[in-house]
Amino acid sequence: MAKDEMKTGYRLIGTRPDRPDGLDKVTGRARYGADVTAPGMLHAAVVRSPHAHARIVKIDASKALAMEGVKAVITRADFPTGLTGEDWNLQENTIAGEKALYDGHAVAAVAATSKLLAQDAAKLVEVTYEVLPHVTDVDAAMAPGAPVIREGAADHSVPEGMHPNVVRYIDFGHGDMDAGWAAADLVREQTYKTEATHQGYIEPHACLGQLGADGKGEMWVCTQGHWFIRRMSCAVLGIDASQLRVTPSEIGGGFGGKTTIFMEPLALALSRKAGGRPVKLVMSRSEVLRATGPTASASMDVKIGMKKDGTITAAQVNFRMQGGPFVGSSPIGEALSCAFACYDIANIQHEGYEVLANRPKAAAYRAPGSPMAAFAVESLIDEMAHELALDPLKLRLKNAAREGTKSSYGPTYNRIGLVECLEATLAHPNLSAPLGPNQGRGAAGGFWFNWGGETSVSLAIGEDGTVTVSVGTPDIGGSRASIALMTAECLGIPYKSVRVNVVETGALGVNEPTHGSRATFASGLAAVEAAKQAMKTMCARAAAAWGIDADAVEWVDGAAVPAGDNAGKFPPMTIAEIGATMGSTGGPISGHHEVTASTHGASFGVHVVDVEIDPETGRTTVLRYLVVQDAGTAIHPAYVEGQYHGGAAQGIGWALNEEYVYGADGRLQNTVFLDYRVPVASDLPMIDTVIVEVPNPGHPYGVRGVGETGITPPLPALANAIAAATGARLRALPMSPPKVLAAIHAKG
Amino acid sequence: MTKIHVTATVNGDPVEFLTDPRESLLDCLRDRLGLTGSKEGCGTGDCGACSVLVDGVLVCSCLVLGAEAQGKKIETVEGIANGEELHPLQRKFIEHAALQCGFCTPGILVAAKALLAQNPDPTETEVRYWLAGNLCRCTGYDKIIRAVMDAAAEMRGAA
Numbered sequence: 001m002a003k004d005e006m007k008t009g010y011r012l013i014g015t016r017p018d019r020p021d022g023l024d025k026v027t028g029r030a031r032y033g034a035d036v037t038a039p040g041m042l043h044a045a046v047v048r049s050p051h052a053h054a055r056i057v058k059i060d061a062s063k064a065l066a067m068e069g070v071k072a073v074i075t076r077a078d079f080p081t082g083l084t085g086e087d088w089n090l091q092e093n094t095i096a097g098e099k100a101l102y103d104g105h106a107v108a109a110v111a112a113t114s115k116l117l118a119q120d121a122a123k124l125v126e127v128t129y130e131v132l133p134h135v136t137d138v139d140a141a142m143a144p145g146a147p148v149i150r151e152g153a154a155d156h157s158v159p160e161g162m163h164p165n166v167v168r169y170i171d172f173g174h175g176d177m178d179a180g181w182a183a184a185d186l187v188r189e190q191t192y193k194t195e196a197t198h199q200g201y202i203e204p205h206a207c208l209g210q211l212g213a214d215g216k217g218e219m220w221v222c223t224q225g226h227w228f229i230r231r232m233s234c235a236v237l238g239i240d241a242s243q244l245r246v247t248p249s250e251i252g253g254g255f256g257g258k259t260t261i262f263m264e265p266l267a268l269a270l271s272r273k274a275g276g277r278p279v280k281l282v283m284s285r286s287e288v289l290r291a292t293g294p295t296a297s298a299s300m301d302v303k304i305g306m307k308k309d310g311t312i313t314a315a316q317v318n319f320r321m322q323g324g325p326f327v328g329s330s331p332i333g334e335a336l337s338c339a340f341a342c343y344d345i346a347n348i349q350h351e352g353y354e355v356l357a358n359r360p361k362a363a364a365y366r367a368p369g370s371p372m373a374a375f376a377v378e379s380l381i382d383e384m385a386h387e388l389a390l391d392p393l394k395l396r397l398k399n400a401a402r403e404g405t406k407s408s409y410g411p412t413y414n415r416i417g418l419v420e421c422l423e424a425t426l427a428h429p430n431l432s433a434p435l436g437p438n439q440g441r442g443a444a445g446g447f448w449f450n451w452g453g454e455t456s457v458s459l460a461i462g463e464d465g466t467v468t469v470s471v472g473t474p475d476i477g478g479s480r481a482s483i484a485l486m487t488a489e490c491l492g493i494p495y496k497s498v499r500v501n502v503v504e505t506g507a508l509g510v511n512e513p514t515h516g517s518r519a520t521f522a523s524g525l526a527a528v529e530a531a532k533q534a535m536k537t538m539c540a541r542a543a544a545a546w547g548i549d550a551d552a553v554e555w556v557d558g559a560a561v562p563a564g565d566n567a568g569k570f571p572p573m574t575i576a577e578i579g580a581t582m583g584s585t586g587g588p589i590s591g592h593h594e595v596t597a598s599t600h601g602a603s604f605g606v607h608v609v610d611v612e613i614d615p616e617t618g619r620t621t622v623l624r625y626l627v628v629q630d631a632g633t634a635i636h637p638a639y640v641e642g643q644y645h646g647g648a649a650q651g652i653g654w655a656l657n658e659e660y661v662y663g664a665d666g667r668l669q670n671t672v673f674l675d676y677r678v679p680v681a682s683d684l685p686m687i688d689t690v691i692v693e694v695p696n697p698g699h700p701y702g703v704r705g706v707g708e709t710g711i712t713p714p715l716p717a718l719a720n721a722i723a724a725a726t727g728a729r730l731r732a733l734p735m736s737p738p739k740v741l742a743a744i745h746a747k748g
Numbered sequence: 749m750t751k752i753h754v755t756a757t758v759n760g761d762p763v764e765f766l767t768d769p770r771e772s773l774l775d776c777l778r779d780r781l782g783l784t785g786s787k788e789g790c791g792t793g794d795c796g797a798c799s800v801l802v803d804g805v806l807v808c809s810c811l812v813l814g815a816e817a818q819g820k821k822i823e824t825v826e827g828i829a830n831g832e833e834l835h836p837l838q839r840k841f842i843e844h845a846a847l848q849c850g851f852c853t854p855g856i857l858v859a860a861k862a863l864l865a866q867n868p869d870p871t872e873t874e875v876r877y878w879l880a881g882n883l884c885r886c887t888g889y890d891k892i893i894r895a896v897m898d899a900a901a902e903m904r905g906a907a
Contacts, residue, residue: 019845026825028824030850035778115779203849477849680883684876
């Protein structure tokens with residue numbers, strides 16, 4: 001579909017106006033988690049376990065409490081008991097109970113009159129540990145004899161005879177596997193491993209919490225979802241959700257990692273114990289890396305059967321994932337569901353195991369589970385394409401899922417844009433760029449479900465006819481701009497006449513976080529519905545003023561007008577006129593919309609990367625990078641490109657350098673950015689993008705959501721490019737220089 | 749611990765504050781002077797979010813002690829605009845959508861301004877290496893580099 005054809009009729013959608021928060025962000029005025037203070041504020045510091053696995057024998061805070069200026073010390077004893085399920089997991093992760101379960105696990109927290117004092121006092125809290133054997137690797141944690149992290153944690157799904165650290169088992173599929181293998185001319189099977197990586201948002205977690213003895217509290221916090229912060233904090237502390245008012249700060253990056261709590265209840269519990277004084281708690285970078293949501297690490301077997309022409313006849317995966325010491329933290333289900341989502345395969349089988357390990361509780365990270373699965377599946381498909389002397393992209397096109405395909409994970413796809421992405425990729429000039437010695441090209445596809453979810457939006461007409469939209473999804477990548485564009489488009493008013501605010505928990509119904517690539521889709525959808533509701537009210541006001549039937553008025557270009565000649569001859573009544581008089585025509589005019597949105601559209605993308613490998617050091621230089629992804633409709637194309645760029649960059653980091661490195665002692669070895677190596681400006685080229693637009697029929701303007709898919713293809717695309725450049729196939733991430741060099745040498 | 753009295757200028761204004769000998773310049777800017785535009789992303793000099801100029805030299809303010817600011821001229825993100833008039837870099841960052849979350853933006857603006865002061869016509873590679881000490885996790889740097897190059901061109905009168 002031609003972009004121009006599809007966009008016909010839009011005034012604003014597809015344009016690139018300045019973002020509303022731009023000025024604050026380039027002048028240093030924007031207020032993030034750590035940027036606020038409150039009268040009487042105290043500062044907190046957290047005492048963390050230096051052991052990967054240890055029984056907490058005794059905590060003696062007497063020396064800390066004896067320091068002048070120290071106002072409170074809390075331990076698990078200050079929290080309610082009897083929690084179950086994920087609430088217990090959250091409480092246990094916030095502050096350890098009987099055992100410290102990973103290096104960096106919080107065991108106590110201190111509030112004092114200054115940051116330095118709190119840090120000094122935290123050092124004086126004496127914790128006696130009985131160190132226990134630990135395990136951090138997913139395969140080692142499943143092996144016979146591995147230390148048991150929590151006896152009896154496994155659910156009923158786990159087959160008998162497995163190690164107690166195996167806590168969840170999933171299997172699903174369809175078709176006839178025997179027939180699928182029999183139909184194949186080539187069957188290949190390989191094992192892949194990915195290491196845990198961190199979201200790496202530059203803003204560390206920060207909050208300012210206050211909780212009184214009356215159970216009423218407030219919190220300012222950097223988060224992707226303040227209703228989640230409210231629900232989780234209240235569950236952990238045993239207070240009523242309605243009594244905690246949570247206001248989101250500007251957020252300095254999240255990528256999924258700020259959709260849950262880590263230390264927020266500590267600030268509230270300290271505040272309560274310190275007589276209700278506000279408590280500010282800001283993590284250091286090493287605390288962020290040691291104790292907040294990395295993604296899972298994975299060990300994966302993939303088996304694929306293909307005909308000589310590239311038709312996939314059967315596919316099977318067996319994945320093992322650890323997401324820390326809690327059940328349900330790893331994205332094993334998502335990984336399995338995403339594994340073959342790009343393909344139309346008749347015979348398919350998925351099996352997955354979730355395994356406990358002495359690592360931090362995994363949190364969501366951009367398309368959780370999908371990048372690992374793609375690394376395994378898209379690497380093997382590339383290998384088989386080369387073995388059969390087929391073009392890897394054309395092979396993907398041959399097997400591509402399209403409208404009506406029964407997806408690998410069950411549902412039948414409605415309109416999707418994978419074929420369009422593959423065709424746009426094949427037509428892109430990057431594919432004919434010449435390659436020199438030690439250079440290679442790799443491609444891969446990627447998928448994310450996208451998401452709708454619980455959404456509540458409110459919209460109010462101002463006295464001057466300008467419009468305020470209140471949303472509950474924190475703006476990470478420009479969603480205020482995109483929601484303002486859609487609202488202004490719908491109302492027929494200028495972009496600058498709409499202000500979108502991210503409001504606190506007291507101001508709207510429950511909203512899920514900005515997660516699942518849902519903010520522009522779901523809050524945008526709800527804002528448009530709210531605008532339509534306000535529009536209806538405004539038409540009714542005009543009808544009443546004109547003395548005609550409300551049905552005889554319609555909304556055109558920001559004004560109420562008579563619908564056709566029969567309705568009567570009246571000049572248009574503008575939104576400004578209606579706003580100016582609304583107090584005397586029936587009262588304030590607003591619109592709102594509450595929905596659990598379920599009409600999100602699946603997202604597909606294709607990446608192509610050219611690399612050069614230094615044969616002496618094994619270092620990979622990314623020469624050229626192409627992202628092609630279906631946005632549905634690009635509301636603000638600059639921020640769609642931004643999501644494509646950012647996803648690619650994070651995926652490149654995961655592929656080439658980033659990893660959690662644990663020592664034999666179970667301690668994280670790389671707890672600063674110098675050692676946890678995210679891509680820097682000199683590591684990357686410009687990233688070329690193609691925005692494919694196959695509108696989602698489930699959104700008023702065709703939005704699909706664009707945030708997550710882009711991190712998925714880089715892992716296999718780089719592995720495929722490195723294989724093309726060197727002839728050496730790497731099946732474990734990261735493909736850091738020493739590993740690439742070793743693979744080149746091993747090949748001989 | 750006894751505090752140290754420091755006088756300095758920040759963005760042209762005279763300031764004085766008391767600092768604990770262990771406090772960084774970043775802590776003093778943020779907590780003592782209320783200038784929260786400079787950010788702490790790491791506290792170890794790796795991310796550049798706290799970048800400021802001290803007597804014209806680009807530094808990570810988390811690696812400078814507050815006490816070291818005595819008598820120095822400090823420039824932060826809050827001083828880049830001239831009143832209501834944005835610096836070309838600031839305008840170009842908005843225009844090019846060169847920020848998403850915006851947390852790294854203050855440090856990158858300070859660093860980029862320092863680059864253009866000494867090299868008004870940098871190549872893309874020079875911009876990338878100069879900004880290699882400023883981590884951005886959202887943008888993949890693409891639009892940041894374009895914004896800096898475009899601002900440089902405008903400032904040279906070449907735009």
